[in-house]
Amino acid sequence: MWKWLHPYAKAERAYQLCNTLLPYFxxxxxxxxxxxxxxxxxYAPADYQQKDSxxxxxxxxxxxxxxxxxxxxxxxxxxxALVWQIRNAELAVIxxxxxxxxxxxxxxxTGAAWGKPMWGxxxxxxxxxxxxxxxxxxxxxxxxxxxxxxxxxxxxxxxSILAIVGVINLPIIHYSVExxxxxxxxxxxxxLDTKAIDPSMFWPLMVxxxxxxxxVGVVTLIRLKNEILQREKHRPWVRQLLTQE
Amino acid sequence: xxxxxxxxxxxxxxxxxxxGFSVPDEGEVLYQQQxxxxxYEEYTSDLLFIGHKTGVNTQLSAIENTHFxxxxxxxxxxxxxxxxxxxxxxxxxxxxxxxxLSAGQQRRVxxxxxxxNEAKLWILDEPFTALDKSGVAYLQDRFKQHLSQGGAxxxxxxxxxxAQFNDLKTFTLEYRY
Amino acid sequence: xxxxHSYWLLFCAVFNKDLKLAFRQRSEIINPILFFLIVISLFPxxxxxxxxxxxxxxxxxxxxxxxxxxxxxxxxxxxDDFNDGSLEQLMVTPYPLSLTVFAKVxxxxxxxxxxxxxxxxxxxxxxxxxxNALLATLFTLLLGTPLLSFxxxxxxxxxxxxxxxxxxxxxxxxxxxxxxxxxxxxxIDTSAMSxxxxxxxxILGAMLAIAIISAPIAISSAxxxxxx
Numbered sequence: 001m002w003k004w005l006h007p008y009a010k011a012e013r014a015y016q017l018c019n020t021l022l023p024y025f026x027x028x029x030x031x032x033x034x035x036x037x038x039x040x041x042x043y044a045p046a047d048y049q050q051k052d053s054x055x056x057x058x059x060x061x062x063x064x065x066x067x068x069x070x071x072x073x074x075x076x077x078x079x080x081a082l083v084w085q086i087r088n089a090e091l092a093v094i095x096x097x098x099x100x101x102x103x104x105x106x107x108x109x110t111g112a113a114w115g116k117p118m119w120g121x122x123x124x125x126x127x128x129x130x131x132x133x134x135x136x137x138x139x140x141x142x143x144x145x146x147x148x149x150x151x152x153x154x155x156x157x158x159x160s161i162l163a164i165v166g167v168i169n170l171p172i173i174h175y176s177v178e179x180x181x182x183x184x185x186x187x188x189x190x191x192l193d194t195k196a197i198d199p200s201m202f203w204p205l206m207v208x209x210x211x212x213x214x215x216v217g218v219v220t221l222i223r224l225k226n227e228i229l230q231r232e233k234h235r236p237w238v239r240q241l242l243t244q245e
Numbered sequence: 246x247x248x249x250x251x252x253x254x255x256x257x258x259x260x261x262x263x264x265g266f267s268v269p270d271e272g273e274v275l276y277q278q279q280x281x282x283x284x285y286e287e288y289t290s291d292l293l294f295i296g297h298k299t300g301v302n303t304q305l306s307a308i309e310n311t312h313f314x315x316x317x318x319x320x321x322x323x324x325x326x327x328x329x330x331x332x333x334x335x336x337x338x339x340x341x342x343x344x345x346l347s348a349g350q351q352r353r354v355x356x357x358x359x360x361x362n363e364a365k366l367w368i369l370d371e372p373f374t375a376l377d378k379s380g381v382a383y384l385q386d387r388f389k390q391h392l393s394q395g396g397a398x399x400x401x402x403x404x405x406x407x408a409q410f411n412d413l414k415t416f417t418l419e420y421r422y
Numbered sequence: 423x424x425x426x427h428s429y430w431l432l433f434c435a436v437f438n439k440d441l442k443l444a445f446r447q448r449s450e451i452i453n454p455i456l457f458f459l460i461v462i463s464l465f466p467x468x469x470x471x472x473x474x475x476x477x478x479x480x481x482x483x484x485x486x487x488x489x490x491x492x493x494x495x496x497x498x499x500x501x502d503d504f505n506d507g508s509l510e511q512l513m514v515t516p517y518p519l520s521l522t523v524f525a526k527v528x529x530x531x532x533x534x535x536x537x538x539x540x541x542x543x544x545x546x547x548x549x550x551x552x553x554n555a556l557l558a559t560l561f562t563l564l565l566g567t568p569l570l571s572f573x574x575x576x577x578x579x580x581x582x583x584x585x586x587x588x589x590x591x592x593x594x595x596x597x598x599x600x601x602x603x604x605x606x607x608x609x610i611d612t613s614a615m616s617x618x619x620x621x622x623x624x625i626l627g628a629m630l631a632i633a634i635i636s637a638p639i640a641i642s643s644a645x646x647x648x649x650x
Contacts, residue, residue: 261650264510264514265513265514266510266513266646266649266650267650268650286516286518287516289513289514289515289516290516292514293514294510294511294514296507296510297507298505298506298507298510299506299507300506300507300508300510300511301506301507301508302439302443302502302503302506302508303506304443304446304447305439305442305443309439309442313435313439314511316431316432316434316435317432317435317436317511317512317515317517317522318511318515318516319427319428319431319432319515319516319517
């Protein structure tokens with residue numbers, strides 16, 4: 001069933017796959033980002049309550065969604081790496097981790113910036129912001145564990161294990177934080193009620209989510225290519241590749 | 246079989262791969278025609294590994310260490326360890342914490358296991374380190390006994406084996422790159 | 423010499439060895455308790471000794487102190503065995519490593535977690551907890567501290583091969599402790615209002631059950647990475 005994965009266990013094939021995928025992701029990313037930002041930031045109607053300050057959701061919401069998405073794809077790569085002992089999947093874990101951490105940081109910063117006009121404070125212990133913060137800690141844990149090892153082979157496996165442990169804990173953390181929040185604040189201020197969102201705002205938001213996903217894909221692919229080249233730098237095919245260029 | 250090679254040639258790494266601690270970059274280790282990761286439990290029942298780090302806890306005594314190792318490896322406690330302790334010159338030292346012993350004596354505590362196992366394959370990384378001449382001689386006697394019972398030994402050493410072994414093979418690793 | 427494979431014997435061997443070592447170095451048992459006591463006595467000094475305020479903060483104080491004091495022993499959990507090669511020996515036994523790990527974590531809990539549970543009445547006295555909340559604290563510590571040991575051991579296993587693993591381990595492990603913290607403190611809070619807190623205890627128990635099953639697997643694969 002998983003046989004189709006096996007050819008990509010070879011570093012060279014994985015590198016070629018990255019090269020094939022990269023242009024598609026780049027095109028989608030550039031196109032949707034231009035459309036989404038112009039549509040969302042200039043043409044979508046202003047909110048009747050929040051005026052123009054709501055427009056930060058076109059960055060905040062996609063980055064928040066992608067921060068979780070990147071973590072789950074990192075964990076999937078980690079499971080592949082450990083179960084089938086495919087080393088390129090370990091490299092994928094390491095390629096995704098810093099990207100995910102940055103996206104999470106963007107979600108946190110935009111969330112705080114949005115909170116200032118809405119709540120009058122930069123930081124409120126809102127359930128979603130708190131889970132984003134913990135998610136950032138988990139990302140940083142994976143990254144610092146990876147960089148603490150000198151043997152990069154062991155580092156990749158250790159980081160993969162931690163990513164899997166993290167993804168098992170993530171829903172528990174998420175729901176416990178949400179539950180904790182309702183317990184302590186009573187009426188939580190919900191930022192975004194997805195059902196009530198007007199189509200004129202919903203569609204640009206969707207486009208922006210696609211744009212962010214493609215962006216994460218592009219950066220991850222570029223990083224993965226670099227990781228593969230670095231790990232395989234003594235192999236003949238890398239030398240050949242480098243002398244060609 | 247003796248693994249030879251200069252410092253850094255990869256003797257220990259190879260032993261650790263064969264013992265199943267590390268996964269090789271390429272190739273695999275087979276035990277009875279099957280990859281060791283597939284049959285690890287059977288493989289380890291037939292394997293005795295004494296590495297650079299001997300696995301002797303320095304806060305416990307020689308007897309406690311040996312008993313722990315026996316239990317953890319699934320052997321029953323033998324009735325009497327004292328003849329063996331006497332043979333290896335550890336009598337009178339069996340009750341003190343191992344950290345108070347000399348390096349050679351600590352090594353002997355680890356090597357006690359060679360007389361207390363039923364494993365067919367012994368993997369020994371520098372077993373003669375810190376041993377005196379009589380210790381080396383005892384050890385080689387035990388090697389001969391093990392080989393005559395149909396066992397196999399894979400070891401690395403920088404010392405030449407003083408005793409005569411009939412089917413000794415030396416395999417020399419060379420440093421690459 | 424007859425070879426018998428008995429999981430129970432292995433568990434006993436590892437468990438007894440760790441307990442024996444801990445009792446030989448009694449500071450290993452006493453220091454985390456002292457640390458816990460000192461941290462707890464810092465709070466009244468920092469925020470003032472009004473009984474109402476202390477009782478309100480007590481669950482948080484007790485649990486944060488419990489998290490920190492379990493961290494103290496965790497770094498040593500696998501380090502000695504890793505350094506002297508015992509871990510390698512335990513890996514080439516015919517037993518699954520996760521069982522060995524389970525025994526070690528159990529011993530760690532007996533040495534660091536159980537004393538905290540037993541000393542709960544003393545903390546309750548210091549922080550002015552009433553009897554209802556005292557009982558809740560006792561239950562949450564009883565369910566929660568083994569959970570801390572299991573989760574923490576994953577971090578300990580991942581960092582045991584590193585020179586300065588201690589701080590890194592706390593960075594990895596503390597975020598994973600958050601659900602335990604939330605449910606345990608909320609159980610104590612609820613009990614102080616004389617409400618039913620069995621729900622929170624049930625969740626803690628469920629998390630403990632999951633941890634007992636899955637954590638040893640994660641810990642043993644982490645140790646295999648560290649030893650390789």
